[in-house]
Amino acid sequence: MPRSKVLHQATVTAHEAAGRGFRRLVLRAPELASDARPGQFVMLRVSASIDPILARPFGISAVIRRQAIELYYRVVGKGTALLSTVERGAMLSLQGPLGNGFPEPDRDALPILVAGGSGFPPLLFFAARLASKPVVFLGARNKDCLVPATAIKCCRSHARKVYITTDDGSAGKAGFVTDALTAFLDGSRERDRAVIYSCGPRAMMAAVSKVAADRNVPSYVSMEERMACGLGVCMGCSVAVKAGGYKRVCKEGPVFDARVIDWSEHVVLPVPNGKQVK
Amino acid sequence: MPRSKVLHQATVTAHEAAGRGFRRLVLRAPELASDARPGQFVMLRVSASIDPILARPFGISAVIRRQAIELYYRVVGKGTALLSTVERGAMLSLQGPLGNGFPEPDRDALPILVAGGSGFPPLLFFAARLASKPVVFLGARNKDCLVPATAIKCCRSHARKVYITTDDGSAGKAGFVTDALTAFLDGSRERDRAVIYSCGPRAMMAAVSKVAADRNVPSYVSMEERMACGLGVCMGCSVAVKAGGYKRVCKEGPVFDARVIDWSEHVVLPVPNGKQVK
């Protein structure tokens, strides 16, 4: 029984390792599931105690039979480590659906989805809901960081075509995902109908945005920032925008027109191996 | 594998409701189990997180096949509530055995054990280890606060006689446990061989001590105080002594000669219904 439109108690109906370091979590929360749109996220309390005290944001990767939502996550720190111990049948509190979600492309557009690292979950959901089959690019540093096989399978079933790249060539094509994207765009007769949606590490999204902007292709990015409230009140999740000032990832985002983001802003967010990157 | 003589990782081998609001917890910890003496206690971490941050003290009620220790506890607050959710097979950190334990009575002494409220666990262990069968008094406010049936059974198997009293007469004899004790002592030809050991609410132990002192019967009490370290370093668990100053329950106690305690000191400790008493 939700106590309000965004606060829910969900039952864990599935929770398992999904390969390549990811875990898949399915939460039964009917009202949330029927409201959720691709690109939206949830704030999940990983513990009933106050250690840790803040909820964690996760993108929704699928809605299952309008009853449950699916999440994919990586254990990167204390919160996700705790989450990974939660068993089937357990109850978790969460808020959602939050954020704006991806803007729907025009009927005749060619949606291109670009996922880097752990950024694929919201794009998976988006792919499943798109009217016209998208072209999907999945990039990662190496094979071990790639999207799990189940998710690739799911992509394939919804996509017109799936391109896989790894920086070191250990899976798919060697090179950056932006190289493959550039090659595709520049070789495609449909370029003027393309709309790009990307989600992944900041550096990748910045690069994708540039590729898109250089070719006048509209592009959208799903941003990440540390979050406290998820409701737009703490102003903690701000990202700098070119117009000056900041926008809240949880409220005006997480999806932004790539051109509004000030990519020069320096940002520090943890990456999966526990080390920090700029 | 214990990392040191007092620090142990134990496996939960049994954990169940034991009746009358108590839960019974059995922890496999061989080194601890073989070292433990009646009257000693353990400091148990009820959570792997820092909420709550301090370990909780519990008396040892039995050692099972030199491999495991048994605890009985009541859910009275956050820590015990968390503990009650721990499942069989889980690992818990604990320290022990701590404290001094009950002094052994002379070979020809008549040990009298007086347990009030939740004070029975260490006396249960003591009863099982005594060379000469003790006389046991179990008192409580009412039937619902009494020692659980399994524990009474265990008492009966080790005791010469078990007297039960409740303040309201809902089980055993009506009246205070001290009334029954007084009647017994005053009617017994063995009074000069009696040694009393009591554990329970402070007010009860004070009354028992008075009954004993008035009759020149040696008596020992097992004290409770809030604890942080259990190792004698924080000085948090002090109780006032008649000689002036304080003694540490975790180090010089928990068992004290009843005559050294300054019973006039005002003490506040939570009681099972969550309310506080003086």
Next chain:
Amino acid sequence: MPIKIKTQPDLSVSLAGIRLKNPVLTASGTFGYGEEFKDVVDLNRLGGVIVKGVSLKAIKGNPPPRIWETPAGMLNAIGLENPGVDVFLSDKLPYLRRFDTAVLVNIFGYSLEDYVAVAERLEGVPGIAGLEVNISCPNVKAGGIVFGTNVKASFSLLSALRKATKLPLFAKLSPNVTDITEFARAAEDAGCDGLSLINTLLGMAIDVRCRKPRLANCTGGLSGPAIRPVAVRMVWQAARAVSIPIIGMGGILTAEDALEFILAGATAVAVGTANFVNPHATEDVAEGISAFLAEEHIGSVRELIGQARIP
């Protein structure tokens, strides 16, 4: 003597003349301007809303990262991002006016004149019950001094504000001081109608791999349950030093936490970081206080204000 009650316990309090239906407010900066919680909390159930700090002009705030989680708390260095008082009046206040709840406007500035100008803009505006003056944001430097840690500066500021407005004035004090009672008395002497405490404790966290502070601003304000014992102590001290009412805050998660502040001497309480932990926290606290009073057969929450006795 506790009154035997037949009906619901009375949760209403009078806060420097402002009638609150219950003593639970939202702490500034943790509840936006109320509208953000429209799907979550029924504002009619709250004693009042203290809005996010408002300044004369819009302020864009600090660069990210702005927050960091700490044990039982969090650090923030938002930098008081806000749209400015005019946008507040045109776009934010109208929403709040729709509810039967007291609206306290948290104000701040970079100079005494700034503060006064904001207060003047709010004077006489319908739907504003009072002003909470933030003299304690760890990150706002004003004319070279931080008002909140300098007794004389805070006295001058509050005195100037007193002249500028007839609205009830609450001075929001900083906990980052040696003696909170000095500041409490200075606020009372300056003519404030009440106090609000505590703001955040100045803190810092370091990323040991990057060898850099976790916040772009280097230091930030520590809030949440971690600081509650410090907050309760300061409310207790301040309540003994002055006779104006206190809004107590700092780490309140539950009704029991709120009651600690009330027993320490607070007339009302504000719930801050808890809104992020449990978005229903404010309603839950109000309901919990009511349940506690019923259970303990206490007729009115007013009977508890400042009633903790020294052992």
Next chain:
Amino acid sequence: MPIKIKTQPDLSVSLAGIRLKNPVLTASGTFGYGEEFKDVVDLNRLGGVIVKGVSLKAIKGNPPPRIWETPAGMLNAIGLENPGVDVFLSDKLPYLRRFDTAVLVNIFGYSLEDYVAVAERLEGVPGIAGLEVNISCPNVKAGGIVFGTNVKASFSLLSALRKATKLPLFAKLSPNVTDITEFARAAEDAGCDGLSLINTLLGMAIDVRCRKPRLANCTGGLSGPAIRPVAVRMVWQAARAVSIPIIGMGGILTAEDALEFILAGATAVAVGTANFVNPHATEDVAEGISAFLAEEHIGSVRELIGQARIP
């Protein structure tokens, strides 16, 4: 430039001339006089031991209850119970002398003369590496002033102690002040060899059913992870204000926590409340620092002292 290392990372530091084999000490009052931990921690593995505060005469301490658990922390009002300096020398120090670890004696008094007398008794005693002067226990009033929250009083006290002893002197500062750098500089000016910070934050908790403070002493000192952000901030500020070394403490549970202090400017760290959470905390922290250095290819922990950069 990080040195490529073949062997174990070097954990040793020099603390005002005292060589510590690693930067991990035990915080005063949380490790007794060492012997209590004999079955738990190998003292040879610690940089040093800071013993429970010692006064001229035995002190019996405050009435119970003396402690209360709080979110990610605890309150204590032990009242500095200790057997007095003579018993310390006859019964406690001999045990500590057996180990290859630095012994710092935490001292305090009720007057300047008291402090000086304790220092004099410890002068020239073998096995003592230095003195940590507690001018910051929230519960010790001295001649009407609390030394730790009055810059002049602390300067006079520390100056007098400087004359009384040749032992390295560490001033243990109170966090309950507006500006920690004032006190840091006063200690440096008085001739102290180092600083120790932070002591506990003054806090309070109330039992809402009894309507009484949880501690018989009413207020108490807040310690544990809850206060770590405040402690790191103060060490950072103090390290920028003085050039004498700092022993950093306040809520250290893990090696990562300790490294925050070191990066903020601490030469050594002390582990306090964590000893109650995990009695192996000190050893674990030392091992964890070593593992971190190895992983990050850093040759010596000394390379990290004060190396956090402002973004």
